[in-house]
Amino acid sequence: MSAIRPEASAGPMLRHRMPEMNPAFSSGAPSSSSSPSCAASAPGVPSVPRLAIPARRRAGKRERTPRRAYGFAWNRSDSIMIAPLSAVAGGCGCRAAPRVACREPARSGRAREEGNPSGPRIPRDPAYGEGVLLSMYERRSPMKEYTWEVPAPLSTTPIQVTDGARIILRRYGNPKGPRLVLSHDNGLASDLYYPFWSRLMPDFDLIIYDLRSHGWNPRSALHNHNISTFVADNEFVRQAIDADFGPKPAVGVFHSLSAIVALNEDRPGEGWAGLVLFDPPLYPPPTGDPYEIDRLWRNCAAARQFRPARFRSPAAFVTDFRRSRLHERMVPGVAELASRTLLRPLSDEQEYELCCPPEWEAHVFQWGFAYGVEPSAKQFRCPVKVIGGDPTLRFSFMPSAELEGILGFEYDFVPDTTHFLQLEDPEECVTTMVGFLEQKGLA
Incomplete structure (x- = not known):
């Protein structure tokens, strides 16, 4: 494998990047003059009770201004979306929920289902469970990078x-x-x-x-x-x-x-x-x-x-890794990165073991x-x-x-x-x- 010498301005080597969070990314966004409900402005987002996130006093030297809270939800076409919590939870005062893909796009040849919003289709991941996923990141915007590829060393x-x-x-x-x-x-x-x-x-x-x-x-x-x-x-x-x-x-x-x-x-x-x-x-x-x-x-x-100590496949390791509450705050893509950096194939290549x-x-x-x-x-x-x-x-x-x-x-x-x-x-x-x-x- 030939050595890769990164340019001076090079950042992380990533396979995919998510679209920027822009309301215009959502198709069919109503005009600013209208005041629709969230359910109407964000087609496909399940209507669930509004969740309150209590403000916590931070201890120590730093005081940080709380950022917008984000939630996850599955839409009707089995695509995962990240939207402001007010949109996901059915709150008022938002125009339209921005659609932001956060998992791997579908493989070529897989047809999109009718009603899927503009942008790459995101297949359902069983590790996240069924229905609406209300695992929220307080004070943290979703990460844009989600697939981490470690380059060859110099x-x-x-x-x-x-x-x-x-x-x-x-x-x-x-x-x-x-x-x-x-x-x-x-x-x-x-x-x-x-x-x-x-x-x-x-x-x-x-x-x-x-x-x-x-x-x-x-x-x-x-x-x-x-x-x-x-x-x-x-x-x-x-x-x-x-x-x-x-x-x-x-x-x-x-x-x-x-x-x-x-x-x-x-x-x-x-x-x-x-x-x-x-x-x-x-x-x-x-x-x-x-x-x-x-x-x-x-x-x-x-x-x-x-x-x-052993796993049938890297995918089985990823599922096990995501189940742990110890890893729930890690940035997207770490589970897949862990499967590539913490496992090695056995001699028969039928199973994988921890390094x-x-x-x-x-x-x-x-x-x-x-x-x-x-x-x-x-x-x-x-x-x-x-x-x-x-x-x-x-x-x-x-x-x-x-x-x-x-x-x-x-x-x-x-x-x-x-x-x-x-x-x-x-x-x-x-x-x-x-x-x-x-x-x-x-x-």
Whole structure:
């Protein structure tokens, strides 16, 4: 496969784009002089009781003006639409509901049914259920991009780390820009974060890698799959980056597990120009309860034992992925991206398995509590920025662990996001991170 070098102005590589939200996109929109009901102005939108979204007071530093709330509804021709909530729920005061396609257009040759509005036909997706889907995104407009295609890297470098395991380094973006080194959370892969790091490609030299037994890397021994080994691996990774891509100041950008790995190095921050840590699951002393964090990690380990390791097809994985409430805030297209980045075909190609099996993922959680303690900020040899999920949101898997109590580090949070904030509001995550880098002279 030939390398693809993105242009300086290139953004995310996308297969499809949604039409702009313009009332003119809806066929048959009445003139502004008329005042029809929503049912009349938006043919095919089911009439359902108006839903009230209570205003919530946001905690923390930021106050944001609520945006328009959007809902989803199926029309009579089995097409999914996104419209302002007032139109979907039968409220008054709207002219016509804009039709905006948010799922994959129909394959060629599939006839449209009579009455389907202008624009691409969108086939019904069983994962979303039947009838009207009233899953709403408060304060968030629908994303335009919905199919994420990770491009070929500019170059790849396989390296050997602790105990002979292999890790594959990939280079993306602008080699002349400031260098960022990115990694991921337990059980995931760095390619899954493409909605986040694709926004950095025009301006930054990106080095992407997966932790051992994740993503692109071959599977290594289970007994060495733990945080202490990841810490040792990171030293090999850092040395290989300078040797193969040239020495340059580098900022580590790590989420959750990879952030914990960076915090547990012998001399935290040494060798880095800076660290940006997204939602590291730790409790800062003296406010944190070590028994509570122990229980949290062990519960995560137990839950992973029941996670299916094999799937009949990528589509079966996508359906399972969408069922989880943990993923309900992620931007459109992440489920399909996950099926391409977290699965690998078995030898007979009849089934697919997770790159990082549940047993390996659980093994990290079983002993993770011993590494979830905040080191002293005085130990760090570089500036550190901690960016957490919204502390006012309840999250059942891995909550932002009282990150607002961290002393000594710069801290911020992204409103309306959970532990997977880079996949839920990637644009705001990039803005917050780049602001810190510019402040420190690293961008």
